[in-house]
Amino acid sequence: MTSHASPADEAGHQGPDLDRVPHVPVPAVLALGANLGDAAATLTEAVRQLAEAPGIELTGVSPVAVTQPVGGPPGQPDYLNLVLTLMTRLSPRALLAAGQEIERTHHRTREVRWGPRTLDIDVITYDDLTSDEPDLTLPHPRAHLRAFVLTPWSWMDPEATLSGALVADLAAQADDAGSVRRLPTGTEGPGS
Structure with missing residues (x-):
């Protein structure tokens, strides 16, 4: 990523x-996931909404990955996940809020940690x-451990790095690495 002075540096405080x-x-970088309802259609619509957001x-936009749930209650359906790269003029919290507003339009509820969801949008x-x-830990505190984020990101950008490490290498080392597969070609999805 291109280096810019951080807001903390410019503001002169901790x-x-x-x-x-x-x-x-x-x-x-944003990560999107869904495992309730028509997850592929939800991801397609969420990508469109983000693309149209001021x-x-x-x-x-990465290819769509099919992944087993990580954590949370047993018996959940598989997730569809993808990663987006973007350029933004929004503040970090405004970007988070934009994602949360799109989650709300897809009836996202936050009842069970790592539970099933209609849509999840994380700022990575x-x-x-x-x-x-x-309210916003950056980089995302668990992204470096999650192949369901790292693998689609590396499919989109094999040279991507996260905290100085190659995303593809982190993906290969993640505990859930063996559970991530690409959504078959011809299946509806924004990155397929």
């Missing part, structure tokens, strides 16, 4: 200002920003 709007568009320009990275804020 923690990042997650509400600071960048002067120029900055790169970000302040967001999509630069890449926002430029080179690091944050330990409880």
Whole structure:
């Protein structure tokens, strides 16, 4: 990713200002997943909604991955997952809020941690920003361990890195690496 001065550096204080709007568009990575209802249609619609959102320009959409649920209650259906790269003029919190608003339009509820969901949109990275804020930890605190994020990201961009490590290498080392497969060609999905 291109390096830009972090909002924390510009503000001259310890923690990042997650509400600071960048002067120029900055790169970000989002991960999307769904395992309730018509997950493929939901992902397609969510990608469209993000592409049309003010302040967001999509630069890449990964192929769709079919993955087993990680954590949460047993008996969940498989997930469909994909990763998006984008350039944004939104602040980190505004980007998170845009994703959460799209989740709401797809009737997302937050009842059970890692439970089944109609749509999940996570901010994985926002430029080179690091944050330990409880509402938005950057990079995403578990992304480096999750093949369901890393594998589709590496399919889209084999040279992508996360915290200095090659995403493809992290994907191969993840505990769920063996459970990720590409959605078959011809199956409806935004990145297939």
